[in-house]
Amino acid sequence: MLFRSAEFTAKPLAAASIGQVHRAVLPDGQEVAVKVQYPGAADAIRDDLANSELLSTFLRFAVAASGNAMAANPRQMTREIAARIAEEIDYRREAANITVFSELYRNHPFIRVPEVIREASGDRVLTMTYLDGMDWAAAQQADQALKNTWAEVILRFAHGSYRHASLFNADPHPGNYRFDADGRVGFVDFGCVKVLPEHTRRPYVAMLRAALDGRKHEMHCLMDELGYFTAAATLSPEEAYEWMAELAYETLAPQPVTIGHDSPERAIRALLDLRSPYHPVRRISVSDDLVFFPRMSITMSSMLAALDATVYARAIVDDLDGVAEPVTPLGKLHNAWVRERGLPYGLERHDAA
Numbered sequence: 335m336l337f338r339s340a341e342f343t344a345k346p347l348a349a350a351s352i353g354q355v356h357r358a359v360l361p362d363g364q365e366v367a368v369k370v371q372y373p374g375a376a377d378a379i380r381d382d383l384a385n386s387e388l389l390s391t392f393l394r395f396a397v398a399a400s401g402n403a404m405a406a407n408p409r410q411m412t413r414e415i416a417a418r419i420a421e422e423i424d425y426r427r428e429a430a431n432i433t434v435f436s437e438l439y440r441n442h443p444f445i446r447v448p449e450v451i452r453e454a455s456g457d458r459v460l461t462m463t464y465l466d467g468m469d470w471a472a473a474q475q476a477d478q479a480l481k482n483t484w485a486e487v488i489l490r491f492a493h494g495s496y497r498h499a500s501l502f503n504a505d506p507h508p509g510n511y512r513f514d515a516d517g518r519v520g521f522v523d524f525g526c527v528k529v530l531p532e533h534t535r536r537p538y539v540a541m542l543r544a545a546l547d548g549r550k551h552e553m554h555c556l557m558d559e560l561g562y563f564t565a566a567a568t569l570s571p572e573e574a575y576e577w578m579a580e581l582a583y584e585t586l587a588p589q590p591v592t593i594g595h596d597s598p599e600r601a602i603r604a605l606l607d608l609r610s611p612y613h614p615v616r617r618i619s620v621s622d623d624l625v626f627f628p629r630m631s632i633t634m635s636s637m638l639a640a641l642d643a644t645v646y647a648r649a650i651v652d653d654l655d656g657v658a659e660p661v662t663p664l665g666k667l668h669n670a671w672v673r674e675r676g677l678p679y680g681l682e683r684h685d686a687a
Contacts, residue, residue, distance in 0.1 A: 342368070348509065357464060364463070366451055367522065371425060371458040421570040422526055425460040431524035432462060438499050440675075443667040444487050446512070446520035465520035467512030474640060476513070485593070485643030486664050489650050491521060492634055497654045497680030498672065500535050502528040504626035506633045508640075517664075526626075532684050534560065534623040539680045545582055546648070550575040561621040569617045577614040581631065585647045592638040593638040594644065601635040655680035 353371040360366055429450045436447045446465055454461035468476070473484065488511070495501040505526035512520035530538070537556050544553035546641035554571035563569065569577075581604050584591045605615060605628045620628070638645070646665075652658035653665050655677025660669045678684055 336395065343515045353458075360451070360454070365455070366461050367448070367455070367464045369425065369460040369462075385562075419443065425455065425457060428525045429455050429460055431527040434499075435495070435503075435521070435524055436528075438495070438653075442671055444518045444664060445491050446514075446518055448520070448522055451687065462522070465512045465522055467518075467520055469513075470508040473508075473511075473513040476515075478642065478644075480515070480517065481641040482644050483664065484513055484519055485638050485641050485645050486650065486662065487517065487519040488634070488637065489645065490654070490664070490668055491519070492630065493651065494654050494668070496535060497531055497539060498677040500530045500532065500684050501657070502530055502626070502630075504528050504630065505512045506630055506637070508637050528626060530623055532538070534621065536681070536683060538624065539655065542582070542651070543657070543681060545575065545578040546585060546651065548575075553578065559619075560624065562618045564619050567617055569614055573614060577604065583644075584652055587647075589648050590644050593635065593641075593643050593647075595639050596683075597639045598632065598636045601632050605632065656682060 342358040343356050345356075347357050347367065348355045351378065353369055356368045357372065358368050360365050429452070432448060432450050436449050439445045439447045448462035448465055451461040451463070473481070476484075492503070492506060495503060503521070503524060503526070505523065507523065510521065510523035512522060514520070537559050541553055541556035541560065544550075544556060550571045554569075554574050555637075557574055562574075579586055580600065582599055584593055584597060646662055649658070649661045649665065653660040653669055662667045672679070
């Protein structure tokens, strides 16, 4: 065993529903984090997922109770959710995800991703290089300028991954981040990752860009192309734009913008508030590839609000899309890295996708 004669902490660094993470030192002195799956956890979850009809029935009842047409196809949502959950219990797949993200962010100036120790990993054990740093509780007590820096890093990771490489980390969670006093952020959990096909990724980015630029009819057409509208959809271009502008409130607001505690409420209201029978989410659908984006919107809004972050949200999106030069110091560092690596920007085609 690689861990024989190595230091291995019995007390876990973190615990989750199917496993826990321990800190260890390999015989060669390398510090690592070891993710160990609870015995029987994977089999139990697979058995539950095999009964996909149960999950589909639950979603149908939830849809009927809420009147939410956004979830109008429970079977469709069941397939996507079950697929992502099945991937989260597969540590070999997560190891592959980490490797892809680690390669993507190789030599990045402020985004850190661990590397997999393959000889110490397997079906129920995942070993990766250890990333030190503050946890979420400590990060919230930091100086405001540092919290603003971390917020920009998180935004660039979340929205840059699918703009530069078609990768979408579908489970943003502050407990999986490590915050450095120099402004860098480490990202350590990649169990729930979506690779966006180019026929979805590029129209989605173009739709967001059309919304930011106020091109309402073009945005509406792209939403239609992406499957947001059913045959009975009655959402006009103006209504669709008003809804999208609510979702992108911080990006459209005067810059820089402070993401306060009203931001999560606004995001939840835009996505889940169904008190009105005419709410836009009652009249749209979401494709499999985009099911997890609303989850990211709400989670990201909550995290940045907890940091009380002030960011140049519009400028970040503009330079990630490749339509403007960066205006922040981090943006300039990121842009230089993108050019050095020869990566595409958000609106450019991804040849490998």
